[in-house]
Amino acid sequence: MERTKVWDLPVRLFHAALPVLIVALFLTSEDEDFVSWHARLGIAVLALVVARIAWGFFGSRHARFSDFVPSPAGLLHYARGYLRGEPEPHLGHNPIGALMVMAMLAALLLITLTGVVTYAGPEWEGPLSPWLSAGVADSIKEVHEGLAELLPWMIAAHVAGVLLSSKLERQNLPLSMVTGYKHAAAAAPPEPAVWVRGVGLVAAALLGIAAALAVATLLPRDAKAIDPTTILGGYTNEARAADPAFAPSAARGETLYRTEHVQDGKPVSCVTCHTDDPRIAGRTPAGKVVDPLAPSVDPKRFTDLAKTEKWFGRNCKQVLGRPCTAAEKADFTAFALAAGGAR
Ligand code: HEC
Numbered sequence: 001m002e003r004t005k006v007w008d009l010p011v012r013l014f015h016a017a018l019p020v021l022i023v024a025l026f027l028t029s030e031d032e033d034f035v036s037w038h039a040r041l042g043i044a045v046l047a048l049v050v051a052r053i054a055w056g057f058f059g060s061r062h063a064r065f066s067d068f069v070p071s072p073a074g075l076l077h078y079a080r081g082y083l084r085g086e087p088e089p090h091l092g093h094n095p096i097g098a099l100m101v102m103a104m105l106a107a108l109l110l111i112t113l114t115g116v117v118t119y120a121g122p123e124w125e126g127p128l129s130p131w132l133s134a135g136v137a138d139s140i141k142e143v144h145e146g147l148a149e150l151l152p153w154m155i156a157a158h159v160a161g162v163l164l165s166s167k168l169e170r171q172n173l174p175l176s177m178v179t180g181y182k183h184a185a186a187a188a189p190p191e192p193a194v195w196v197r198g199v200g201l202v203a204a205a206l207l208g209i210a211a212a213l214a215v216a217t218l219l220p221r222d223a224k225a226i227d228p229t230t231i232l233g234g235y236t237n238e239a240r241a242a243d244p245a246f247a248p249s250a251a252r253g254e255t256l257y258r259t260e261h262v263q264d265g266k267p268v269s270c271v272t273c274h275t276d277d278p279r280i281a282g283r284t285p286a287g288k289v290v291d292p293l294a295p296s297v298d299p300k301r302f303t304d305l306a307k308t309e310k311w312f313g314r315n316c317k318q319v320l321g322r323p324c325t326a327a328e329k330a331d332f333t334a335f336a337l338a339a340g341g342a343r
Contacts, residue, residue: 006091006186007177008060010201014052015177018108021045022151029148034302034329039119041221043212046112049105051208058200061191062092069102070095087168091184094165100158105149114213125306126220139191163322228295228302232333238326246327253335256328263317268319270332278339294339302333 006147007015025041028034056065068090070078078095080085093101098314120126121137137258154244166173176182191197232248239246260269275282278293295301302308316324324332 001183001185002187003181004091004188005180005187006062006182006184007180008063008197009180009206010055010059011052011063012177012180012240014048014055017048018045019155020200021048022155026148031289035119035124039115042112042115043215045108046116046215047208047212049108049112050211052205053105053109054204054207055200058196058203060197060240061189065102068093068095068098070098075099075152082168085168089169089185091182091186091328097158097161100154100161104151104154104158108150111147113215114140114147116218118144119220120218124220125310127218149172225300225303226305228333228337231302231308232268232330232337233304234305235326235330235333239330241326243327246330248327248330250334250338253328253331253338256324256332257335261321263318263321270319272316272319273315278336285311293336295337296340302336308333 021041021044025038025045028038028041055063061067075095078088078090082096092098117128117132118124118137118141119133120128120139122129123135123137123141162173171183173182192200236246236248239248257270257274260267262268273282273284273290274293279297281292282290284290291301292298293301295303312324312329316322316328
Protein backbone atom coordinates (compact mmCIF):
# COMPACT_ATOMS: atom_id res chain seq x y z
CA MET A 1 0.00 0.00 0.00
CA GLU A 2 1.31 3.40 -0.89
CA ARG A 3 0.48 6.77 0.50
CA THR A 4 -1.12 8.55 -2.42
CA LYS A 5 -2.19 12.18 -2.82
CA VAL A 6 -5.90 12.27 -3.70
CA TRP A 7 -7.59 15.48 -2.57
CA ASP A 8 -6.00 18.76 -3.59
CA LEU A 9 -5.95 21.81 -1.33
CA PRO A 10 -8.92 23.63 -2.99
CA VAL A 11 -11.13 20.54 -2.53
CA ARG A 12 -10.10 20.21 1.10
CA LEU A 13 -10.60 23.90 1.85
CA PHE A 14 -14.01 23.80 0.20
CA HIS A 15 -14.90 20.75 2.23
CA ALA A 16 -13.70 22.34 5.49
CA ALA A 17 -15.52 25.62 4.90
CA LEU A 18 -18.91 24.10 4.10
CA PRO A 19 -19.82 22.61 7.50
CA VAL A 20 -18.81 25.81 9.27
CA LEU A 21 -20.91 27.94 6.91
CA ILE A 22 -23.86 25.55 7.03
CA VAL A 23 -23.95 25.56 10.83
CA ALA A 24 -23.76 29.37 10.80
CA LEU A 25 -26.57 29.47 8.22
CA PHE A 26 -28.85 27.36 10.38
CA LEU A 27 -28.02 29.50 13.42
CA THR A 28 -28.99 32.67 11.53
CA SER A 29 -32.06 31.22 9.82
CA GLU A 30 -34.75 31.77 12.46
CA ASP A 31 -34.31 35.34 13.64
CA GLU A 32 -35.19 38.07 11.15
CA ASP A 33 -32.60 40.34 12.76
CA PHE A 34 -29.88 38.08 11.34
CA VAL A 35 -31.26 37.91 7.84
CA SER A 36 -28.55 40.09 6.28
CA TRP A 37 -25.87 37.86 7.85
CA HIS A 38 -27.76 34.79 6.72
CA ALA A 39 -27.73 36.22 3.20
CA ARG A 40 -23.99 36.99 3.30
CA LEU A 41 -23.18 33.49 4.50
CA GLY A 42 -25.45 32.07 1.80
CA ILE A 43 -23.65 34.09 -0.86
CA ALA A 44 -20.36 32.70 0.43
CA VAL A 45 -21.74 29.18 0.00
CA LEU A 46 -22.98 30.02 -3.49
CA ALA A 47 -19.55 31.37 -4.46
CA LEU A 48 -17.85 28.25 -3.08
CA VAL A 49 -20.25 25.89 -4.84
CA VAL A 50 -19.87 27.70 -8.17
CA ALA A 51 -16.09 27.63 -7.78
CA ARG A 52 -16.22 23.94 -6.83
CA ILE A 53 -18.31 23.11 -9.88
CA ALA A 54 -15.82 24.99 -12.09
CA TRP A 55 -12.96 23.16 -10.35
CA GLY A 56 -14.82 19.97 -11.25
CA PHE A 57 -13.94 20.76 -14.88
CA PHE A 58 -10.55 22.46 -14.55
CA GLY A 59 -9.13 20.97 -11.35
CA SER A 60 -6.80 18.18 -10.40
CA ARG A 61 -7.62 14.62 -11.33
CA HIS A 62 -9.86 13.53 -8.45
CA ALA A 63 -11.55 16.91 -8.20
CA ARG A 64 -12.97 16.49 -11.70
CA PHE A 65 -16.47 15.28 -12.40
CA SER A 66 -14.99 13.14 -15.17
CA ASP A 67 -13.14 11.26 -12.43
CA PHE A 68 -16.18 10.40 -10.34
CA VAL A 69 -19.51 10.87 -12.15
CA PRO A 70 -20.55 7.21 -12.43
CA SER A 71 -22.22 5.43 -15.34
CA PRO A 72 -25.36 3.46 -14.44
CA ALA A 73 -23.49 0.21 -15.10
CA GLY A 74 -20.55 1.32 -12.98
CA LEU A 75 -22.90 2.31 -10.19
CA LEU A 76 -24.67 -1.06 -10.28
CA HIS A 77 -21.41 -2.95 -10.32
CA TYR A 78 -20.13 -0.97 -7.37
CA ALA A 79 -23.37 -1.38 -5.42
CA ARG A 80 -23.24 -5.16 -5.84
CA GLY A 81 -19.70 -5.26 -4.47
CA TYR A 82 -20.74 -2.98 -1.65
CA LEU A 83 -23.61 -5.29 -0.65
CA ARG A 84 -21.19 -8.21 -0.55
CA GLY A 85 -19.03 -6.13 1.80
CA GLU A 86 -16.21 -5.98 -0.76
CA PRO A 87 -16.55 -2.61 -2.48
CA GLU A 88 -14.19 -2.16 -5.36
CA PRO A 89 -11.59 0.39 -4.24
CA HIS A 90 -11.81 3.86 -5.78
CA LEU A 91 -9.05 6.35 -5.22
CA GLY A 92 -11.38 9.35 -5.58
CA HIS A 93 -15.09 9.36 -4.77
CA ASN A 94 -16.68 5.95 -5.08
CA PRO A 95 -19.80 5.89 -7.33
CA ILE A 96 -22.33 6.00 -4.48
CA GLY A 97 -20.39 8.73 -2.66
CA ALA A 98 -20.16 10.63 -5.93
CA LEU A 99 -23.94 10.60 -6.31
CA MET A 100 -24.28 12.04 -2.81
CA VAL A 101 -21.66 14.70 -3.52
CA MET A 102 -23.50 15.76 -6.66
CA ALA A 103 -26.86 15.72 -4.88
CA MET A 104 -25.46 17.95 -2.12
CA LEU A 105 -23.87 20.35 -4.60
CA ALA A 106 -27.17 20.58 -6.50
CA ALA A 107 -29.11 21.09 -3.26
CA LEU A 108 -26.74 23.82 -2.09
CA LEU A 109 -26.98 25.57 -5.45
CA LEU A 110 -30.79 25.47 -5.37
CA ILE A 111 -30.99 26.48 -1.72
CA THR A 112 -28.75 29.50 -2.19
CA LEU A 113 -30.44 30.63 -5.41
CA THR A 114 -33.97 30.32 -3.99
CA GLY A 115 -32.70 32.10 -0.87
CA VAL A 116 -31.44 35.00 -2.96
CA VAL A 117 -34.74 35.26 -4.83
CA THR A 118 -36.67 35.15 -1.54
CA TYR A 119 -34.56 37.89 0.02
CA ALA A 120 -34.69 39.99 -3.15
CA GLY A 121 -38.47 39.56 -3.32
CA PRO A 122 -41.52 41.27 -1.82
CA GLU A 123 -41.18 39.93 1.74
CA TRP A 124 -37.99 41.98 2.21
CA GLU A 125 -38.90 44.67 -0.28
CA GLY A 126 -35.93 43.68 -2.41
CA PRO A 127 -35.35 44.78 -6.00
CA LEU A 128 -37.20 41.77 -7.47
CA SER A 129 -40.45 42.76 -5.68
CA PRO A 130 -42.05 44.36 -8.77
CA TRP A 131 -41.60 41.14 -10.74
CA LEU A 132 -42.63 38.59 -8.13
CA SER A 133 -46.16 38.09 -6.88
CA ALA A 134 -46.44 37.19 -3.21
CA GLY A 135 -47.67 33.72 -4.20
CA VAL A 136 -44.72 32.92 -6.43
CA ALA A 137 -42.29 34.34 -3.87
CA ASP A 138 -43.86 32.14 -1.20
CA SER A 139 -43.48 29.01 -3.31
CA ILE A 140 -39.83 29.85 -3.95
CA LYS A 141 -39.33 30.36 -0.22
CA GLU A 142 -40.94 26.97 0.42
CA VAL A 143 -38.48 25.30 -1.94
CA HIS A 144 -35.68 27.10 -0.06
CA GLU A 145 -36.92 25.94 3.34
CA GLY A 146 -37.87 22.43 2.21
CA LEU A 147 -34.45 21.75 0.70
CA ALA A 148 -32.74 23.31 3.71
CA GLU A 149 -34.61 20.85 5.92
CA LEU A 150 -33.54 18.01 3.66
CA LEU A 151 -29.87 19.04 3.74
CA PRO A 152 -29.04 17.74 7.26
CA TRP A 153 -30.38 14.34 6.23
CA MET A 154 -28.20 14.34 3.13
CA ILE A 155 -25.22 15.29 5.26
CA ALA A 156 -26.05 12.52 7.74
CA ALA A 157 -26.26 9.99 4.90
CA HIS A 158 -22.94 11.28 3.52
CA VAL A 159 -21.23 10.94 6.92
CA ALA A 160 -22.71 7.47 7.47
CA GLY A 161 -21.53 6.38 4.01
CA VAL A 162 -18.03 7.71 4.64
CA LEU A 163 -17.80 5.92 7.98
CA LEU A 164 -19.05 2.65 6.50
CA SER A 165 -16.62 2.92 3.58
CA SER A 166 -13.81 3.68 6.02
CA LYS A 167 -14.59 0.43 7.80
CA LEU A 168 -14.87 -1.63 4.61
CA GLU A 169 -11.75 -0.10 3.05
CA ARG A 170 -9.88 -0.16 6.38
CA GLN A 171 -8.73 3.41 6.12
CA ASN A 172 -9.60 6.69 7.74
CA LEU A 173 -11.47 8.51 4.98
CA PRO A 174 -12.40 11.60 7.06
CA LEU A 175 -8.68 12.04 7.83
CA SER A 176 -7.87 11.73 4.12
CA MET A 177 -10.14 14.71 3.46
CA VAL A 178 -7.97 16.66 5.95
CA THR A 179 -4.51 15.51 4.86
CA GLY A 180 -5.35 14.84 1.20
CA TYR A 181 -3.72 11.38 1.28
CA LYS A 182 -5.14 7.87 1.05
CA HIS A 183 -3.57 4.42 1.04
CA ALA A 184 -3.78 2.80 -2.35
CA ALA A 185 -2.55 -0.36 -4.02
CA ALA A 186 -1.52 1.42 -7.19
CA ALA A 187 0.56 4.56 -7.66
CA ALA A 188 -1.32 7.78 -8.34
CA PRO A 189 -2.28 8.27 -11.98
CA PRO A 190 -0.80 11.34 -13.66
CA GLU A 191 -2.20 14.81 -12.84
CA PRO A 192 -2.93 17.62 -15.30
CA ALA A 193 0.07 19.93 -15.75
CA VAL A 194 0.67 22.48 -13.01
CA TRP A 195 -0.05 25.41 -15.31
CA VAL A 196 -3.36 23.84 -16.32
CA ARG A 197 -4.37 23.52 -12.68
CA GLY A 198 -3.16 27.04 -11.97
CA VAL A 199 -5.26 28.53 -14.75
CA GLY A 200 -8.15 26.32 -13.62
CA LEU A 201 -7.89 27.59 -10.07
CA VAL A 202 -7.92 31.22 -11.17
CA ALA A 203 -10.89 30.55 -13.45
CA ALA A 204 -12.81 28.75 -10.69
CA ALA A 205 -12.12 31.54 -8.19
CA LEU A 206 -13.16 34.22 -10.67
CA LEU A 207 -16.41 32.40 -11.49
CA GLY A 208 -17.19 32.06 -7.77
CA ILE A 209 -16.54 35.75 -7.18
CA ALA A 210 -18.58 36.70 -10.25
CA ALA A 211 -21.53 34.65 -8.96
CA ALA A 212 -21.30 36.33 -5.55
CA LEU A 213 -21.16 39.83 -7.05
CA ALA A 214 -24.03 39.10 -9.42
CA VAL A 215 -26.41 37.98 -6.69
CA ALA A 216 -25.26 40.68 -4.28
CA THR A 217 -26.72 43.27 -6.66
CA LEU A 218 -30.11 41.58 -6.23
CA LEU A 219 -30.30 41.99 -2.47
CA PRO A 220 -32.17 44.74 -0.64
CA ARG A 221 -29.90 47.63 0.25
CA ASP A 222 -29.44 48.06 3.98
CA ALA A 223 -31.46 51.16 4.69
CA LYS A 224 -29.46 53.96 6.26
CA ALA A 225 -30.62 54.21 9.86
CA ILE A 226 -32.73 57.29 10.46
CA ASP A 227 -33.83 58.80 13.75
CA PRO A 228 -37.20 57.66 15.20
CA THR A 229 -38.25 61.31 15.45
CA THR A 230 -37.81 61.55 11.66
CA ILE A 231 -40.28 58.71 11.23
CA LEU A 232 -42.63 60.35 13.72
CA GLY A 233 -42.28 63.65 11.81
CA GLY A 234 -43.06 61.92 8.52
CA TYR A 235 -46.29 60.37 9.85
CA THR A 236 -47.24 63.67 11.51
CA ASN A 237 -46.87 65.59 8.23
CA GLU A 238 -48.84 62.93 6.43
CA ALA A 239 -51.65 63.17 9.02
CA ARG A 240 -51.65 66.98 8.77
CA ALA A 241 -52.47 66.74 5.09
CA ALA A 242 -55.89 65.47 6.20
CA ASP A 243 -56.16 67.44 9.46
CA PRO A 244 -53.93 70.53 9.68
CA ALA A 245 -54.49 70.69 13.49
CA PHE A 246 -53.17 67.17 14.03
CA ALA A 247 -50.55 66.74 16.78
CA PRO A 248 -49.28 63.26 17.74
CA SER A 249 -50.49 62.01 21.11
CA ALA A 250 -48.74 59.27 23.09
CA ALA A 251 -51.96 58.83 25.11
CA ARG A 252 -54.00 58.06 21.97
CA GLY A 253 -51.14 55.80 20.87
CA GLU A 254 -51.40 53.92 24.15
CA THR A 255 -55.14 53.44 23.66
CA LEU A 256 -54.46 52.04 20.20
CA TYR A 257 -51.83 49.78 21.78
CA ARG A 258 -54.12 48.39 24.46
CA THR A 259 -57.55 48.27 22.80
CA GLU A 260 -58.72 44.75 22.15
CA HIS A 261 -60.38 43.76 18.87
CA VAL A 262 -61.89 40.49 17.84
CA GLN A 263 -60.44 38.85 14.74
CA ASP A 264 -61.46 35.37 13.64
CA GLY A 265 -63.39 35.03 16.87
CA LYS A 266 -60.34 35.66 19.04
CA PRO A 267 -59.47 38.76 21.07
CA VAL A 268 -56.27 40.40 19.86
CA SER A 269 -54.45 43.66 20.52
CA CYS A 270 -50.96 45.02 20.06
CA VAL A 271 -50.37 43.79 23.64
CA THR A 272 -50.85 40.18 22.45
CA CYS A 273 -47.36 40.11 20.97
CA HIS A 274 -45.74 43.29 22.30
CA THR A 275 -46.76 42.65 25.96
CA ASP A 276 -48.32 45.02 28.47
CA ASP A 277 -45.15 47.07 28.50
CA PRO A 278 -43.47 48.17 25.23
CA ARG A 279 -40.14 48.10 27.05
CA ILE A 280 -40.01 44.34 27.41
CA ALA A 281 -39.69 41.59 24.82
CA GLY A 282 -42.81 39.72 23.80
CA ARG A 283 -43.76 36.64 21.88
CA THR A 284 -46.03 35.92 18.94
CA PRO A 285 -48.68 33.19 19.37
CA ALA A 286 -46.38 31.08 17.16
CA GLY A 287 -43.68 31.46 19.85
CA LYS A 288 -41.33 33.82 18.02
CA VAL A 289 -39.56 36.34 20.27
CA VAL A 290 -40.48 39.95 19.54
CA ASP A 291 -37.88 42.48 20.64
CA PRO A 292 -39.05 45.36 22.84
CA LEU A 293 -40.87 48.03 20.86
CA ALA A 294 -39.53 51.07 22.72
CA PRO A 295 -36.51 52.71 21.05
CA SER A 296 -35.20 53.52 24.56
CA VAL A 297 -34.61 49.78 25.01
CA ASP A 298 -34.04 48.65 21.43
CA PRO A 299 -32.30 51.47 19.56
CA LYS A 300 -33.03 49.80 16.21
CA ARG A 301 -36.75 50.46 16.60
CA PHE A 302 -38.32 53.05 14.27
CA THR A 303 -35.00 53.69 12.48
CA ASP A 304 -35.81 51.96 9.19
CA LEU A 305 -38.93 53.32 7.53
CA ALA A 306 -39.39 50.30 5.24
CA LYS A 307 -39.31 47.97 8.24
CA THR A 308 -41.63 50.13 10.33
CA GLU A 309 -44.06 50.39 7.42
CA LYS A 310 -43.94 46.65 6.82
CA TRP A 311 -44.86 45.88 10.43
CA PHE A 312 -47.53 48.57 10.69
CA GLY A 313 -48.98 47.05 7.53
CA ARG A 314 -49.00 43.48 8.80
CA ASN A 315 -49.92 44.13 12.41
CA CYS A 316 -52.66 46.74 11.93
CA LYS A 317 -54.31 44.38 9.48
CA GLN A 318 -54.04 41.52 11.93
CA VAL A 319 -55.36 43.49 14.93
CA LEU A 320 -57.67 46.11 13.44
CA GLY A 321 -58.57 44.28 10.27
CA ARG A 322 -57.54 47.36 8.27
CA PRO A 323 -54.42 49.47 7.67
CA CYS A 324 -53.57 52.09 10.31
CA THR A 325 -54.02 55.73 9.30
CA ALA A 326 -51.04 58.08 9.28
CA ALA A 327 -52.47 59.70 12.44
CA GLU A 328 -52.59 56.31 14.19
CA LYS A 329 -49.04 55.54 13.14
CA ALA A 330 -47.89 58.93 14.45
CA ASP A 331 -49.68 58.37 17.78
CA PHE A 332 -48.35 54.84 18.11
CA THR A 333 -44.78 55.95 17.34
CA ALA A 334 -45.13 58.78 19.88
CA PHE A 335 -46.28 56.23 22.47
CA ALA A 336 -43.31 53.92 21.76
CA LEU A 337 -40.92 56.88 21.93
CA ALA A 338 -42.43 58.10 25.22
CA ALA A 339 -41.71 54.79 26.94
CA GLY A 340 -38.54 55.48 28.94
CA GLY A 341 -35.63 53.14 29.63
CA ALA A 342 -35.78 49.50 30.70
CA ARG A 343 -38.15 48.69 33.51
C1 HEC B 1 -49.17 38.66 16.10
C2 HEC B 1 -48.18 39.38 16.84
C3 HEC B 1 -48.16 40.88 16.76
C4 HEC B 1 -49.21 41.73 17.04
C5 HEC B 1 -50.60 41.37 17.49
C6 HEC B 1 -48.68 43.05 16.84
N1 HEC B 1 -47.38 43.00 16.45
FE1 HEC B 1 -46.22 44.56 15.98
N2 HEC B 1 -44.64 43.34 15.63
C7 HEC B 1 -44.70 41.97 15.68
C8 HEC B 1 -43.45 41.43 15.26
C9 HEC B 1 -43.12 39.94 15.14
C10 HEC B 1 -42.62 42.54 14.98
C11 HEC B 1 -41.20 42.57 14.46
C12 HEC B 1 -40.28 41.68 15.18
C13 HEC B 1 -39.02 42.32 15.56
O1 HEC B 1 -38.57 43.23 14.85
O2 HEC B 1 -38.49 41.90 16.59
C14 HEC B 1 -43.41 43.72 15.22
C15 HEC B 1 -42.94 44.99 15.02
C16 HEC B 1 -43.75 46.10 15.01
C17 HEC B 1 -43.33 47.38 14.56
C18 HEC B 1 -41.97 47.74 14.02
C19 HEC B 1 -41.26 48.83 14.77
C20 HEC B 1 -39.90 49.08 14.16
O3 HEC B 1 -39.78 50.08 13.45
O4 HEC B 1 -39.00 48.27 14.39
C21 HEC B 1 -44.42 48.20 14.65
C22 HEC B 1 -44.50 49.67 14.29
C23 HEC B 1 -45.50 47.41 15.18
N3 HEC B 1 -45.07 46.14 15.39
C24 HEC B 1 -46.77 47.90 15.42
C25 HEC B 1 -47.82 47.16 15.92
C26 HEC B 1 -49.13 47.66 16.19
C27 HEC B 1 -49.56 49.09 15.95
C28 HEC B 1 -49.87 46.63 16.67
C29 HEC B 1 -51.31 46.67 17.11
C30 HEC B 1 -52.25 47.32 16.22
C31 HEC B 1 -49.01 45.45 16.65
N4 HEC B 1 -47.77 45.81 16.21
C32 HEC B 1 -49.44 44.19 17.00
C33 HEC B 1 -45.78 41.19 16.05
C34 HEC B 1 -47.03 41.70 16.40
